Amino acid sequence: MSQGSNxxxxxxxxxxxxxxxxxxxxxxxDILTSMGGPDGGDGGRGGHIIVVGSSNIWTLLHLKYRKHIIAEDGLAGGSSHKSGRQGKDEILEVPLGTIAKDAETGEVLFEITQNGETKILTHGGRGGQGNAHFKNSVQQTPRYAQPGEQGQEVWNVLELKVLADVGLVGFPNAGKSTLLSVVSAAKPEIADYPFTTIVPNLGIVSYRGGKSFVMADIPGIIEGASKGKGLGYRFLRHIERNSVLLFMVPADTSRSIKEEYEILKHELESYNPELMQKPHVLAVTKSDMLDQELMDEMKQDLPNIPSIFISSVAEKNILELKDMLWKAIES
Known part of the structure; x- marks a missing residue:
């Protein structure tokens, strides 16, 4: 099975x-009492459906084919004030960065960002009170008790936004997957055609002194992605969660580097203006084909953000790029 289907x-x-x-x-x-007082116990609570964050899973694949999640009913109360057993809760493990929504209204219910974080997605019905609760000076032997509360049946959406320290932003073929394969153990599919990456790839990048950070290769966006064109919103969603955005523009772009950066920036801003507040770093990729004179000339026209010329294939300036990214993450 390919990563795409996973x-x-x-x-x-x-x-x-x-x-x-x-x-x-x-x-x-009992033998001595033919007409005793009320001793009916309470019914048990119905099972909740609970969502728990897990840092060991990266995808919602395990829930894809579980269309119906059903928790257990609570049991009825018994005599001698015995309470009924609670219904068993249904626990759903989800990756960090998962958002739960009401499918009908689109309202965001909560998001899971910590390992072990626990939220109730659907509350079980309360158990009914036994007749012992309804005894009073007027009514000594109440012969009624509460029925249990019905459970809820609702459609929910679980949506994952990848959590990473650095998100790679660029048009298809900007060299994002190649960079990720060089700086981490991730092995994304790499080919010389647009949209090779159709799912976010995550890699752990090791850094100086045993430190590390997470890099996400976000699928290539195209002009108009913020309007839902191409693979659009689905990918831009993942960019929201990255601390630092690394813009990647190939040295052999048909436009100027500044122009391509501005187009990418405009796409992100149209989708969510808050993305402009994240630190931006620019890497000019495939620069092993440039000589120093040409690079000096191109530097005159770069946008006013931290920038570096790199080549993933020739491993040129890769450590320097990591230094720039670490500095941006720390800030």
């Missing part, structure tokens, strides 16, 4: 929480 960043699931158990309307009876 990476699932959106699932729509029907969540049905458990019904609460009914309270008991039992009246105490």
């Amino acid at each position: 990476f699932v960043d959106y699932v729509k699931i029907c969540c049905r929480s458990g019904k609460g158990g009914a309270g008991s309307a039992h009246l105490h009876r």
Whole structure:
């Protein structure tokens, strides 16, 4: 199975929480007592559907084919004030960066960003109170108890936004996958045609002194992506979660480097203006074909952000690029 089919960043699931158990309307009876007081126990709570963050998983693939998530019903209360057992909760593990939404309204319910973070997606019904609760000076032997509360049945969406320190931003064929394969152990598919990367690839980049950071190769965006054109929104969503944006423009671009950077920046800004507040770094890729004179000339026309000429294939200026990125992450 290719990574493309393994990476699932959106699932729509029907969540049905458990019904609460009914309270008991039992009246105490034993050999000595023919007409005792109320001793009905409470019903058990219905099972919740709970979402838990896990740093060990990167995708929602395991939920793709589980369209219906059903928690257990609570059991009814018994005599002698015995409470019914709670329904078993249904636990869904999700990757960090998962957002839960109401499928009908699109309202964001919560997001999971920490390992072990736990949120209730769908609450189970409360158990009904037994008749012992309803005894008073007027009504000594109440013969009624509460039914259990119904569970909820709702459609929810779980959506993943990749969490990474550095997001690679560039048009298709800017050399993003090649860079990731050189600086980390990630092995993204690399080829000389647009849209080779159709899912985000993550790599751990080792740095000086045993430090490391996470780099995400975001699929190439094209002009008009912010309007949903091409692979559009689905990929821009992942860029929102990166701390630093590394813009990658090839040295052999048909436009000027500044012009290509401005187009990429405009796409991101149209989608979410907050992306402009993240640190931007520019890498001019495939620069092993340039001589020093040409690079000096091109430097005159670069945008006013930290910039570097690199070549992933020739491993030129790769360590210097890591230094720039680390500085941006730390800031």
